[in-house]
Amino acid sequence: MVDLSRRRLFTRKTASEDTLRLPWLNTPKFFTDLCTQCGECLKACETQIIVKGDGGFPQVDFTIDECTFCYQCADACPEPLFLSKQEAPWQAKASINEQCLAQRNVECRSCSEMCESVAIQFQLEVGRVAQPKLDTQLCNGCGACVSVCPTLSINVSNFVV
Ligand code: SF4
Ligand code: SF4
Ligand code: SF4
Incomplete structure (x- = not known):
């Protein structure tokens, strides 16, 4: 266990607070105060999407694969960083930027095909190829749509732009 109040004194914030760290974090703002960078979550992740990010702290990388919400990162962590599995894993949402091929009038539906939640649907528009609606x-926020996008136009973050 780590003395939170003591560590907070010495810890410098190393990444912007919108960095998507891990699912089920109980206090994302204070994650870097409590995480010891032990690496147990990296080893436990079944899709191997947890990488050492800015400052050496773990964060998910959806360009590798998706989060299956298996909870193994939380189970493996020795620190009191995680909510119970019954809670919502995070408020993260996907957003699609202007690099999207369909928005540039090139037929593509790769993201929609990967989305099991049916959160991305394509709608026909006059004079254009079908457009994604999120x-x-x-x-x-599973990230399954990120790595399949040929132009890496999808970002998943805690703040929807
Ligand atoms: S819930 Fe599972 S797949 Fe998602 S980051 Fe944690 S270990 Fe990886
Ligand atoms: S297992 Fe917990 S303490 Fe260790 S690096 Fe992962 S989040 Fe940090
Ligand atoms: S595949 Fe993309 S749009 Fe669908 S639920 Fe996962 S992050 Fe959201």
Whole structure:
């Protein structure tokens, strides 16, 4: 166990607070105060998406694969960083930027095909190829749409832009 109040004195914030760290974090703002960088979550992740990010702290990288919400990172962590599995894993949502091929009038539906939550639907538009419509209510931030996008146009973050 780590003395939170003591560590906070010495810890410098090393990444912006919108960095998507791990699912089920109980206090994302204070993650870097409590995480010891032991690496147990990296070893436990079944899709191997947890990498050492800015400052050596773990964060998910959806360009590798998706989060299956298996909870193994939380189970492996020796620190009191995680909520119970019954809680929502995070508020993260996907957003699609202007690099999207469909928005540039090139036929592509790769993201939609990967989304089990049916959060991305394509709608026909006059004079253009079908356009992606993202329903943030349905999106659970799993990241499955990220690595399949040929132009890496999808970002998953805690703040929807
Ligand atoms: S919940 Fe599972 S897949 Fe998701 S980051 Fe944790 S270990 Fe990896
Ligand atoms: S297992 Fe916990 S303490 Fe260790 S690096 Fe992962 S989040 Fe940090
Ligand atoms: S992050 Fe997951 S749920 Fe959200 S749009 Fe992408 S594939 Fe669908």
